[in-house]
């Protein structure tokens with residue numbers, strides 16, 4: 001690659017702010033960042049190659065381990081793709097339970113993303129508050145599914161465990177607690193003058209660029225891309241009256257605020273689900289058949305697509321996974337960070353797009 | 363010396379990215395569009411694009427098909443925006459000069475098809491350079 | 492037993508700096524290590540500080556099965572940590588490769604082939620409390636009387 005400047009600052013792979021290894025090579029002129037090159041390969045496990053030729057029972061657990069943070073949605077989209085291929089219907093109670101678990105996972109993931117951002121801009125107090133609130137959410141996830149991370153809760157035609165009435169009461173009580181705490185944290189973030197100094201107007205990505213690199217999820221919604229939330233097209237969410245949140249600023253502050261707002265929305269969705277949970281079986285059963293299909297779902301970070309081809313025994317012949325972080329990291333590195341005013345903003349801007357390197361590389 | 367510490371040869375890893383199902387399909391589609399061999403295009407991509415762009419190749423190509431070069435016939439045929447802003451295989455100046463040359467040729471009375479064929483020829487050369 | 496050693500023992504038992512390095516995992520274990528920071532587990536009451544800077548670390552938590560980029564770099568990181576040091580493997584991945592040790596994989600587990608591992612915490616992922624207790628129980632074993640144990 002042609003060198004245009006003489007100062008190149010590599011960040012990573014092991015960096016105090018980054019939870020996962022990735023390397024950004026920033027070419028700078030003075031303080032100004034001219035362009036960024038992303039070096040990956042630190043997390044390339046070749047999971048799509050492992051999946052090929054294996055029965056769905058195995059691929060199901062592999063799919064979760066594409067990404068530990070948003071493991072529930074990987075499970076859900078894979079299972080929904082298999083259901084779509086083999087025409088398996090889901091009982092209404094199971095569909096609602098799926099939404100509950102999925103939204104709990106989304107809350108946990110969004111809190112973690114905001115924690116990382118606060119940690120990166122050195123607001124450690126708020127970061128620790130957020131992390132503590134996340135534990136309550138994970139408790140509930142564990143109460144329903146039996147595991148904190150990598151839950152494997154959904155199976156074709158239903159879910160594994162029912163929500164007991166006494167658990168439902170505890171979930172609702174805990175949600176109240178989470179909501180109250182999150183209101184306080186959001187207020188701290190929204191009104192903090194120093195936070196605003198480090199976040200507002202930094203790492204701006206306009207709508208056109210967001211569309212060009214096909215950003216998805218909160219990153220796109222903070223730049224004002226409408227109709228980018230796939231939950232709008234999911235039948236269960238439609239029944240629950242879901243509406244998408246958008247902001248127009250497109251800077252770090254907007255991205256974090258979109259996540260905060262989505263947390264409240266998810267809390268409302270879970271509440272609605274738990275109170276209107278229909279009766280009935282949680283498993284419909286069904287047989288995975290041969291076919292080919294593609295299905296997308298809304299992960300905490302954006303649109304997640306599985307394209308699967310199976311044979312008549314339910315073995316996965318070919319699979320391609322498109323995770324949201326692929327688009328978001330790319331847009332972040334080439335649109336937000338490029339031309340940043342200061343090298344000090346690179347880490348916080350990168351973290352604000354909620355990069356998940358494990359997803360990105362699979 | 364502007365060499366990075368701990369530098370490693372990234373080409374095998376970039377090649378691994380390009381061999382997954384969807385990326386392979388996309389590379390073939392782009393090669394078809396440009397009218398060049400897959401292997402050569404792959405080589406050019408590995409040299410020019412960084413790893414995260416390679417991972418994002420498929421969606422950028424998709425969005426490029428949808429949004430690039432609306433309206434302008436010659437630019438659309440050449441893929442002016444498509445190959446500079448969506449998939450940056452060429453820099454903007456080279457593409458602009460190719461575009462200018464092609465439009466001049468058309469104004470000078472050359473048939474549109476011939477001019478575009480010549481323009482594409484230049485694009486192929488520029489990509490491989 | 493010299494006085495100097497006593498002082499060192501006392502200091503080391505209350506000040507453990509931790510760095511974690513992810514060498515190709517699903518990051519499920521990463522976030523469980525992060526969860527240890529939460530006030531609920533309060534890792535800092537034991538004098539453990541998660542720092543993620545190998546140059547001033549005492550304990551290195553290794554997560555994940557080894558991907559091609561890490562094959563040589565993991566050793567580099569290990570060499571940068573000052574003595575005395577200890578590496579703890581978190582999760583199934585560094586021990587056996589977990590789900591990734593199959594046909595077609597790009598990873599080359601186990602981590603033991605690259606750096607010496609003092610303790611392992613199996614689980615996919617292990618609970619934060621388990622990670623915490625592993626660090627707490629392995630660190631004194633290595634750090635106590637470190638200089639006197641040297642041949």
Ligand code: SF4
Nearest residue numbers: 516519582583584615
């Ligand atoms: S042990 Fe399990 S949870 Fe931990 S990194 Fe490996 S696959 Fe992920």
